[in-house]
Amino acid sequence: SLHDFQRICELLASTSAANRTATILYALGWTHHTTGAQTIRAAAMLQLLLGNIGMAGGGVNALRGHSNIQGYTDLGLLSTNLPGYMPLPSEKQVDYQSYISQITPAALGVNEVNYWQNTPKFFVSMMKSFWGDAATAENSWGYDWLPKWDRLYDVMTQAELMAQGKINGYVVQGFNPLAAFPDKNKSARALAKLKYLVVIDPLVTESSNFWQNHGEMNDVRPADIQTEVFRLPSSCFAEENGSIANSGRWLQWLFLLH
Numbered sequence: 001s002l003h004d005f006q007r008i009c010e011l012l013a014s015t016s017a018a019n020r021t022a023t024i025l026y027a028l029g030w031t032h033h034t035t036g037a038q039t040i041r042a043a044a045m046l047q048l049l050l051g052n053i054g055m056a057g058g059g060v061n062a063l064r065g066h067s068n069i070q071g072y073t074d075l076g077l078l079s080t081n082l083p084g085y086m087p088l089p090s091e092k093q094v095d096y097q098s099y100i101s102q103i104t105p106a107a108l109g110v111n112e113v114n115y116w117q118n119t120p121k122f123f124v125s126m127m128k129s130f131w132g133d134a135a136t137a138e139n140s141w142g143y144d145w146l147p148k149w150d151r152l153y154d155v156m157t158q159a160e161l162m163a164q165g166k167i168n169g170y171v172v173q174g175f176n177p178l179a180a181f182p183d184k185n186k187s188a189r190a191l192a193k194l195k196y197l198v199v200i201d202p203l204v205t206e207s208s209n210f211w212q213n214h215g216e217m218n219d220v221r222p223a224d225i226q227t228e229v230f231r232l233p234s235s236c237f238a239e240e241n242g243s244i245a246n247s248g249r250w251l252q253w254l255f256l257l258h
Contacts, residue, residue, distance in 0.1 A: 016050040023052070027063040032182045062247055067237055071245040079153040082146075084122050091148045096140035155181060162190035173200040173234065178207045188218075192225045200232045 015022035024043045030036050043060045044053075052058035064070060076083040080090075086103065093099035100120050107114040127141040135142040151157075159181050161167045170177075170191070181187040191197060191210050199208040211225045212218065237244065238257040245251045 012046075013050070015052060021052050021055045021058040022047075022050070023058055024060045025063055026060070028180075031062075064247065068244045068246075070247045071243060074245060080149050082126065084126055086119065086123060086126070089143070089146055089148050091150050093148070096143040099143065159183075159187055159190050162193055165193045168195045169198070170194050170196075171198040171200070172207060176201075176205040176207050178210055179205070188220065192220075192227055194227045196228045196230065198230045198232060200234045202234050202236045204231075 012022060014020065024047060026040060026043065030039050033039060040060065047053050047058065047060055053060075074083065074085075076085070076088075080088045082088050089099045093102065100123060104119040105114065105116050107117065124135075124141050127135040127143075131142045131145070155177070158167065158170070159177070162170065163186060177191065178184055178187050188210050191207065197207070199205060201208070206218075208229060208231050210218070211220065211222050211227060211229060213220050213222060237254055241254065241256050243251060243253050
């Protein structure tokens with residue numbers, strides 16, 4: 001109601017004070033919404049106006065769906081990303097100079113803070129970690145050894161290609177497409193056009209059982225689904241050494257549980 005809306009606005013506005021702050025938390029309900037990007041941007045603008053950015057307990061924070069999703073992002077596991085939030089070169093960026101000049105932002109104003117002007121240094125550090133002494137200035141730090149992408153292959157494109165019958169097999173590890181893709185019904189129809197689906201996860205997921213009929217919850221005809229599903233086990237976080245990071249810049253090293 002209008003009364004409830006006004007009450008919420010007054011409550012949030014009251015955090016614009018030296019002794020108060022507020023945080024805005026969001027999840028897939030916003031990111032998958034038709035106007036999700038605009039909604040999240042509006043939340044950021046609102047927090048800036050209230051002075052709740054850069055404050056302890058403030059900000060706009062995403063609630064991630066899986067453990068260590070932030071760590072996956074840092075590693076650059078998107079199809080067009082490299083570790084450290086640098087883009088993978090495209091086929092149009094034929095040499096190192098054209099690539100590095102296009103991805104390194106220039107300052108827009110005098111004395112403007114421009115952290116990403118250090119992109120060339122980040123790139124060299126990454127290539128040195130990949131190739132060691134073999135990456136030199138003479139061979140552009142091994143730029144030619146990097147794969148070059150021709151088109152986007154993000155999850156949205158993958159779902160569309162599956163729906164068109166242009167993908168035969170799909171391997172998912174620690175990922176639940178039916179829960180992560182925006183349109184669950186379309187995603188289920190897309191998975192049904194695969195020849196095989198490999199699910200690597202410590203737990204049963206909706207995606208691994210998408211072919212099963214569960215009444216109104218998942219009203220499908222298994223006989224009409226051609227996809228052969230393989231479920232493979234995987235370890236969980238307590239079964240191996242490794243790091244976990246979150247979007248609050250919290251980093252922890254976990255040891256194998258004996």
